[in-house]
Amino acid sequence: MADNTQTSGDKPVQLLSPDGALTTDDVGAEYVHYVDQLNDDQLRRFHRDMVVVRRFDVEAANLQKQGQMGLWVPSMGQEAAQVGSAHAAKTQDHLFPAYREHAVGMIRGLDLLHIVELLRGNTHGGWNPAETGNFHLYTLVIGSHTLHATGYAMGIQFDGKAGTGNPDTDEAVMVYFGDGATSQGDVSEAFVFAASYQTPQVFFLQNNGWAISVPVSVQSRTPLYLRSAGFGIPSVQIDGNDVLASYAVAAKHLDDARSGKGPSVIEALTYRIGAHTSSDDPTKYRTNAELQSWIARDPISRYEAYLRHRGEGDAFFADVATEAEDVAADIRRRTLALEGPSTDKLFDHVYSEQHPVMDAQKQWLAQYESSFGGLA
Amino acid sequence: MSEQDTSPAWAETLPEAGDGRASRSAATDIVELPLAKALNAGLRKALAGDPKVLLMGEDIGPLGGVFRVTEGLQAEFGRRVMDTPLAESGIVGTAIGLAMRGYRPVCEIQFDGFIFPGFDQITTQLAKMTNRHEGQVQMPVVIRVPYGGHIGAVEHHQESPEAYFAHTPGLRLVSPSTPHDAYWMIQEAIASNDPVMFFEPKSRYWHKGPVDLNFNQSSLHASKVVRTGTEVTVVGHGAMVNVLLQAAEIAQGEGTSIEVIDLRSLSPIDYEPLLASVQKTGRLVIASEAPGFASLPSEIAATVTERLFYSLEAPVLRVTGFDAPFPPAKLETIYLPDADRVLEAVDRALAY
Numbered sequence: 071m072a073d074n075t076q077t078s079g080d081k082p083v084q085l086l087s088p089d090g091a092l093t094t095d096d097v098g099a100e101y102v103h104y105v106d107q108l109n110d111d112q113l114r115r116f117h118r119d120m121v122v123v124r125r126f127d128v129e130a131a132n133l134q135k136q137g138q139m140g141l142w143v144p145s146m147g148q149e150a151a152q153v154g155s156a157h158a159a160k161t162q163d164h165l166f167p168a169y170r171e172h173a174v175g176m177i178r179g180l181d182l183l184h185i186v187e188l189l190r191g192n193t194h195g196g197w198n199p200a201e202t203g204n205f206h207l208y209t210l211v212i213g214s215h216t217l218h219a220t221g222y223a224m225g226i227q228f229d230g231k232a233g234t235g236n237p238d239t240d241e242a243v244m245v246y247f248g249d250g251a252t253s254q255g256d257v258s259e260a261f262v263f264a265a266s267y268q269t270p271q272v273f274f275l276q277n278n279g280w281a282i283s284v285p286v287s288v289q290s291r292t293p294l295y296l297r298s299a300g301f302g303i304p305s306v307q308i309d310g311n312d313v314l315a316s317y318a319v320a321a322k323h324l325d326d327a328r329s330g331k332g333p334s335v336i337e338a339l340t341y342r343i344g345a346h347t348s349s350d351d352p353t354k355y356r357t358n359a360e361l362q363s364w365i366a367r368d369p370i371s372r373y374e375a376y377l378r379h380r381g382e383g384d385a386f387f388a389d390v391a392t393e394a395e396d397v398a399a400d401i402r403r404r405t406l407a408l409e410g411p412s413t414d415k416l417f418d419h420v421y422s423e424q425h426p427v428m429d430a431q432k433q434w435l436a437q438y439e440s441s442f443g444g445l446a
Numbered sequence: 447m448s449e450q451d452t453s454p455a456w457a458e459t460l461p462e463a464g465d466g467r468a469s470r471s472a473a474t475d476i477v478e479l480p481l482a483k484a485l486n487a488g489l490r491k492a493l494a495g496d497p498k499v500l501l502m503g504e505d506i507g508p509l510g511g512v513f514r515v516t517e518g519l520q521a522e523f524g525r526r527v528m529d530t531p532l533a534e535s536g537i538v539g540t541a542i543g544l545a546m547r548g549y550r551p552v553c554e555i556q557f558d559g560f561i562f563p564g565f566d567q568i569t570t571q572l573a574k575m576t577n578r579h580e581g582q583v584q585m586p587v588v589i590r591v592p593y594g595g596h597i598g599a600v601e602h603h604q605e606s607p608e609a610y611f612a613h614t615p616g617l618r619l620v621s622p623s624t625p626h627d628a629y630w631m632i633q634e635a636i637a638s639n640d641p642v643m644f645f646e647p648k649s650r651y652w653h654k655g656p657v658d659l660n661f662n663q664s665s666l667h668a669s670k671v672v673r674t675g676t677e678v679t680v681v682g683h684g685a686m687v688n689v690l691l692q693a694a695e696i697a698q699g700e701g702t703s704i705e706v707i708d709l710r711s712l713s714p715i716d717y718e719p720l721l722a723s724v725q726k727t728g729r730l731v732i733a734s735e736a737p738g739f740a741s742l743p744s745e746i747a748a749t750v751t752e753r754l755f756y757s758l759e760a761p762v763l764r765v766t767g768f769d770a771p772f773p774p775a776k777l778e779t780i781y782l783p784d785a786d787r788v789l790e791a792v793d794r795a796l797a798y
Contacts, residue, residue, distance in 0.1 A: 194574070198582035199546075206546075207578055211570050217536060218571070221543020228500070228525075228549065256567075259536035266531050419581035420615050422639040427714050 084309040090375025104318035120149035123173040125394035144344030150369030151338040154316025166219035166245040169208040178203030213254030219245035223269035232270035233330020240328035250281025261301040268332035278342040283355040295337035310338030311369040482651035484625035488632035503554030534564035558593040559602025573616030596649035606736035619712035621645035623687035625655040634666040647685035667711040675705035679723040682733040683709040693785040728759035729795040738766030760798035
């Protein structure tokens with residue numbers, strides 16, 4: 071059985087207990103003021119985003135089963151880790167996802183249809199981070215993007231855009247990766263470079279318990295957040311199913327990064343309720359008892375309980391549910407209307423500058439296809 | 447593409463080519479430099495001309511790199527010349543992030559055989575990043591690789607890994623053979639908005655040659671006839687060009703006329719000068735230090751055979767390293783093609 075809740079004896083930061091009450095322990099004390107500053111609309115937005123992205127996830131999984139996508143990558147169960155941390159980032163920050171961060175993309179302004187197009191086989195990503203709230207492309211080679219994020223953060227330093235003391239213009243990078251990625255050399259190298267250059271950067275590790283079928287306990291004999299200490303990077307472990315903890319801890323560490331205090335690591339303990347992808351069968355490697363224990367710790371119901379304690383009524387939750395249905399219906403409608411990619415896509419952007427082989431092969435393909443007299 | 451289009455942007459600060467020709471004197475414009483120093487001068491020019499150019503690599507700061515190619519540059523350009531941690535994947539991976547931010551990183555891989563920890567970042571990330579973004583993000587990254595044998599070094603220090611990268615769409619590969627080309631091609635590679643693998647013939651680092659600082663007569667991806675002849679065409683790149691010129695000289699003494707082509711660009715390959723030459727000679731020998739199986743010579747042989755089947759008087763022949771690991775240094779002169787091995791193939795081609 072997977073035990074991804076390895077701790078060093080320290081309690082993970084939790085601001086919201088599983089029954090939806092605000093906690094008041096010492097571990098969370100330094101973060102509580104970030105929550106205190108949130109207004110009602112912001113608090114509602116967290117719930118709205120978690121519910122909408124889960125409904126999107128369900129719709130996309132159904133579309134995949136109906137043949138509209140080759141693959142689906144569910145994010146169910148990880149909404150709090152993603153929504154809280156994404157809201158902690160400022161407009162000018164850059165976010166580097168792995169490939170399950172649908173909520174983060176949505177919050178930064180990515181049209182979720184881009185994710186559908188990627189998993190449908192129409193694109194390899196294809197969005198422009200400059201137009202999607204600095205939300206970068208998904209990276210499928212596990213851990214590779216942690217180095218891109220670190221390099222980007224080095225560029226922020228070269229530009230003098232961190233540590234000036236101006237919180238409205240100082241920039242930071244946050245990179246999302248999973249427990250499996252921590253075994254990759256690139257993640258260790260990213261830690262080395264980040265520590266060496268003291269990059270303005272937060273490493274946001276979603277420990278969802280499983281690297282496809284291999285539990286965290288096989289990947290690591292030590293709590294993952296303790297690894298970074300060996301690289302000279304401070305770290306903290308949080309309850310990843312607590313959206314307020316995810317928000318507050320990410321906000322603090324991003325503030326530190328922007329203000330020139332260097333990199334840090336956040337390990338969010340969460341759980342992948344769904345399969346790794348639509349091609350996976352988690353019943354082969356994990357128990358129903360484990361699954362049920364995490365469903366009982368569902369991040370959305372916890373947060374709904376909190377909002378109801380605060381006096382939020384049925385009308386709000388009904389409105390959110392309606393909005394989620396609308397988003398799902400819109401995705402379904404636009405997915406069914408998608409056309410296949412142009413064959414020009416084979417050649418047009420392999421290089422930025424003119425390339426004789428691309429020109430020749432594009433021309434050859436056009437002639438070959440036209441040789442069928444339009445019947446192909 | 448015109449000459450103008452392929453020159454780096456900062457070359458515009460130099461005298462116009464026309465003016466240069468008019469006022470040029472050998473004493474002022476043409477300098478004798480070893481290839482490594484020519485690269486150093488080219489890197490300095492690029493750093494001075496564009497504040498976005500960065501150098502990164504192992505030991506390239508105060509030491510100036512293990513081959514001293516970056517000597518003095520950190521003193522001149524400060525933190526823009528970065529001694530990185532000892533991690534090739536980290537160097538290339540962070541260079542990608544810097545390029546996303548608008549920088550033009552030039553990475554030094556210390557030795558050819560040490561590029562493989564960075565192979566994943568080069569082939570799955572750097573090469574595909576522009577394509578993945580559908581052209582909306584560019585990757586002006588140069589990977590400098592001192593490559594090849596003839597220096598008597600230990601394992602992993604004398605290899606020729608070009609073919610691995612030539613097989614990867616999205617990369618451009620070039621390799622200068624002379625100090626003049628080294629000076630200009632490094633600047634053109636840095637000016638390119640695509641990733642460029644820059645293979646430096648390390649056995650030629652210390653050989654001097656003339657460098658015309660004002661006039662670049664070629665473009666980055668053009669191959670070049672460097673010696674004219676009529677009976678057999680021989681082609682190669684980097685350090686092999688000098689071997690081919692030696693072979694041509696020996697052959698001339700024996701009454702055989704060899705045309706020598708310096709490939710210069712390994713991807714894309716500029717075939718026109720090569721095809722024109724083979725149409726004339728009807729015979730082609732391709733030489734490379736790398737193992738011959740699934741190699742650049744194999745690729746060129748296939749293409750020339752497809753394009754010039756009826757012009758060939760003999761099969762296209764390859765002269766390469768053996769399909770065995772690069773040997774301990776005491777055997778390298780046996781492993782690496784020399785002028786005699788090239789001439790053996792020339793004789794076979796002429797025997798058809």
